[in-house]
Amino acid sequence: MIEGSLVRLRPIEMADLDRYHAWINDAEVTRFLNMRYGVSRAAEEAWLAGRTAQPLSYANVGFAIDTKDGVHIGGIDFHHALPEDRAARLGITIGDRTYWSRGYGTDAMRTFVRFGFAEMNLNRIDLTVDERNARAIACYQRCGFVEEARLRQDRYSDGAYHDTLIMALLRDDWLAAQTAGQPPR
Amino acid sequence: MIQGALVNLRPPELDDLDRDTRWINDREVTRYLSARYLVSRAAEEAWLRDHAGRPLSFSHAWFAIETKDGRHIGNTDLFEIVPEDRKANLGILIGEKDCWSKGYGTDAVRTLVRFAFDEMNLNRVELHVFAYNPRAVAAYRKAGFVEEGRMRAAHYAEGAHHDVIVMAALREGWRGAP
Numbered sequence: 001m002i003e004g005s006l007v008r009l010r011p012i013e014m015a016d017l018d019r020y021h022a023w024i025n026d027a028e029v030t031r032f033l034n035m036r037y038g039v040s041r042a043a044e045e046a047w048l049a050g051r052t053a054q055p056l057s058y059a060n061v062g063f064a065i066d067t068k069d070g071v072h073i074g075g076i077d078f079h080h081a082l083p084e085d086r087a088a089r090l091g092i093t094i095g096d097r098t099y100w101s102r103g104y105g106t107d108a109m110r111t112f113v114r115f116g117f118a119e120m121n122l123n124r125i126d127l128t129v130d131e132r133n134a135r136a137i138a139c140y141q142r143c144g145f146v147e148e149a150r151l152r153q154d155r156y157s158d159g160a161y162h163d164t165l166i167m168a169l170l171r172d173d174w175l176a177a178q179t180a181g182q183p184p185r
Numbered sequence: 186m187i188q189g190a191l192v193n194l195r196p197p198e199l200d201d202l203d204r205d206t207r208w209i210n211d212r213e214v215t216r217y218l219s220a221r222y223l224v225s226r227a228a229e230e231a232w233l234r235d236h237a238g239r240p241l242s243f244s245h246a247w248f249a250i251e252t253k254d255g256r257h258i259g260n261t262d263l264f265e266i267v268p269e270d271r272k273a274n275l276g277i278l279i280g281e282k283d284c285w286s287k288g289y290g291t292d293a294v295r296t297l298v299r300f301a302f303d304e305m306n307l308n309r310v311e312l313h314v315f316a317y318n319p320r321a322v323a324a325y326r327k328a329g330f331v332e333e334g335r336m337r338a339a340h341y342a343e344g345a346h347h348d349v350i351v352m353a354a355l356r357e358g359w360r361g362a363p
Contacts, residue, residue, distance in 0.1 A: 149334020
């Protein structure tokens with residue numbers, strides 16, 4: 001268990017299958033994710049089996065996000081963490097939409113970022129976000145992420161091309177924010 | 186053959202093995218690539234057999250670069266090709282160092298991007314280049330790529346973190362033609 005203020009992060013379990021399957025087929029949830037096609041229960045189960053079969057490790061870091069009272073509301077992970085560059089790309093989904101815009105995503109981000117820097121010894125964490133996803137961009141900015149690039153016409157959906165932003169947080173900037181007396185995260 | 190002004194692009198062949206193995210183990214070449222570890226001849230051969238053994242296609246756009254007189258000087262490819270977004274990432278190496286700074290790389294990039302837009306019907310071609318490789322950045326600009334941003338400290342090599350520049354060419358208004 002990795003404790004945040006509003007959430008805790010825990011390993012994903014096969015028992016989470018129903019929720020992951022529902023979220024990945026919710027168009028409002030997947031609108032800004034790289035998920036266009038629906039996912040069958042069997043395919044989602046195979047994905048979850050693969051995800052849970054291996055112990056969590058540097059190359060396989062993904063947690064379920066639970067509220068403090070044990071409600072599973074989403075997932076957060078690093079993909080292709082590179083030990084030489086000490087860099088990783090972060091992905092997060094709050095699948096239970098009743099928990100949107102209430103600070104749970106931001107707390108999960110802060111908790112996971114702290115884990116990335118303070119435990120995994122990363123130097124850089126970045127992410128990509130659809131330019132239209134203002135709620136997510138505001139959340140990432142609150143967590144200290146800075147826009148580094150705008151990939152023009154990177155992603156096609158809803159009948160048009162949209163830009164993708166690359167945002168990143170460096171270890172030194174994260175450390176400076178801790179010592180500057182911001183809320184301990 | 187895909188014809189450029191200074192180079193042609195052709196499919197990879199098993200005969201390329203000696204050169205490919207030499208280039209991928211030449212640190213002057215690979216310091217500008219994400220390749221970090223040395224590659225045995227056996228590993229390179231397995232990789233080349235895989236690449237040369239499959240027909241080139243939308244999802245496997247991989248070419249050897251030849252000068253007009255048939256000398257194999259490097260390789261270039263499109264990867265992470267996404268049909269819905271009509272986008273791809275571009276990679277290139279000029280392994281023969283006496284061919285650096287003579288316009289071959291620029292022409293190979295132009296030729297591949299033109300193929301990507303005019304034949305593969307892509308809309309966006311992206312590439313990543315280390316900030317310590319200004320020669321390549323200049324070549325990509327000449328080939329019609331625009332800087333979209335800079336990923337700070339995204340690459341570690343030679344004892345320090347370095348920025349990575351993201352560049353892209355869009356189909357609309359592409360000015361890569363000489």
